Amino acid sequence: MAIASEDLKFTxxxxxxxxxxxxxxxxxxxxxxxxxxWRGLVRFMNCLGSVFSFISKDAVNKIQILVNHLNGENGAHYVTIQSMVKYELDSQLVDLTKRGSFPESGxxxxxxxxxxxRWLELFLERLRTSTEDSNTSVMCSEAYNESLAQHHAWIIRKAAGTAFWALPGRATFFDVLNVGSPEQVMAVLGDTLPLISEVYKVTEDLYAQNNILELP
Ligand SMILES: CCCCCCCCCCCCC/C=C/[C@@H](O)[C@H](COP(=O)(O)O)NC(=O)CCCCCCCCCCCCCCC
Structure with missing residues (x-):
């Protein structure tokens, strides 16, 4: 599976x-x-098996909506998340309280x-501080319950919970990451996490300031 490994490394x-x-x-x-x-994350998730395809389909769909905005005639307003929020709010292109005319707002x-x-941040942090006998499915569902689950309907939570049990164990997961020894995996995670956290925080603050953290 040399090609798949190369692909993962690249991802x-x-x-x-x-x-x-x-x-x-x-x-x-x-x-x-x-x-x-996000494209890179999805590519990686696709390598984990077809039980995750209903999750990656939704992610791909959302990525595509954003790409369409970026490539659309108003693309210049979508260069940064900050300019997107300002443009869409100023132009009243966002459904604020209930779903309506703008189901695909940026x-x-x-x-x-x-x-x-946020789920990813919590999951990777658990992975980074895990030990040999830690269980990836447990780490994944704990991270999910602390974050995304709160925004999902029961049926989605149920489906996600079932998929998590299909995650490979820690050793295989690390092999699949293909960065080298567990120590090297930990180091790469240590480099990546602060960047992800920072992007998360900047976005969270922006959404909080604009009071759009609960958009329908
Ligand atoms: C590693 C295993 C991957 C576990 C992924 C954990 C997240 C579980 C999410 C379950 C989502 C189920 C699909 C449907 C979701 C939608 O209902 C729901 C709401 O959308 P709506 O308001 O338009 O209706 N959509 C969402 O919440 C967006 C979900 C996007 C999930 C993207 C997950 C990407 C995970 C990438 C994993 C990469 C691991 C990398 C390790 C180095």
Whole structure:
């Protein structure tokens, strides 16, 4: 499976690099790189098996909505998350209290990925501090229950919970990451996590300031 391994190696490095290039010096988040980071994550998730495909389908769908905004005629307003929020709110392109005319607004679409980024942060932090006998399914569901689950209906929580049990064990998971020894995996996670946390925090603050953390 040399090709799959190469692919994974590339993906992890890509995730690291894209999250690195997400933030401008003024702490703006470039949407193009944010989306690229998600593409890398999804590619990685696809290698974990087809039980995750209902999750990656939703992520891909949301990534595509954002790419369409970026490439659309108003693309210039979508260069950063900050400019997107300002443009969509000023132009009243966001459903604020109930779903209506703008089911594909950039603001509500990105919010879903943003919440998933919190799951990722919690999961990777658990992975980084795990020991040989830690269980990836448990780490994954704990991270999920502390974050995304609160925003999901019962049926989605149930499906996600079932999929988590199909995750490979820690040793296999680390092999699949293909960065080298467990120590090297820990080091890469240690490099990646602060970048992801920072992007998460900047986005969270922006959404809080604009009072759009609960968009329908
Ligand atoms: C590693 C195993 C992957 C576990 C992923 C944990 C997240 C579980 C999410 C379950 C989502 C189920 C699909 C449907 C979701 C939607 O209902 C729901 C709401 O959308 P709506 O308001 O438009 O209706 N959508 C969402 O919340 C967005 C979910 C996006 C999930 C993306 C997950 C990507 C995970 C990437 C894993 C990479 C691991 C990398 C390790 C180095």
């Amino acid at each position: 992890l490095q890509e995730v690291l690099d894209t999250f690195k290039s997400c933030l401008s010096e003024h702490k703006e988040v470039f949407l193009e790189h944010y989306v690229a980071g 603001c509500r679409t990105l919010l879903r990925l943003h919440r998933a980024l």
